[in-house]
Amino acid sequence: MSRFEEVVAQVSALEADFKKFYEQGNKAAGTRVRNGMNNLKKMAQDIRKEVTEIKNSSK
Template sequence: MSRFSEVKDLIHSMEEDFQKFYEKGNKAAGTRVRQGMQELKNLAQDIRKEVQDKKNAG
């Protein structure tokens, strides 16, 4: 379950940058959003692999 907490924390940490980019047009915040989304993608892929490994081992 700690992986789920990591996902929630990552999304929560990006909230301010999302607002800055979409509401204020801050391009630097857009770069941080893109970086955060890449981290989220990598984390999701790791979780998918972990779940698949546990499913196959069980």
Template sequence: MEKLNLLTELHNQAHKEAESFYTQGNKAAGTRLRKVMLDIKKLTDEVRKDVQAIKNDEK
């Protein structure tokens, strides 16, 4: 569950950076948004692997 909480925090950060990038044209916010999105991708892959490992252990 800790990883899901971290995903929520990353999502909130991404939303903030996206708003700054798209509405204010802040290019640095676009760079930060891309980094956060990559972090989200990596974390979601970890969660998927954890779920699959737990499912496989139950067999």
């Protein structure tokens, strides 16, 4: 379950920057959001690979 906790922690860490960007128009916060979302994308791809490997190894 640690992978899930990593994703949740990443999203939680971005919460303040989301608010700063969307509510206050802070462009630097927007850059941090984009970088954080890219990290989430990479994490999601790694999780998908891991799930596929585990699923296929049990056959």
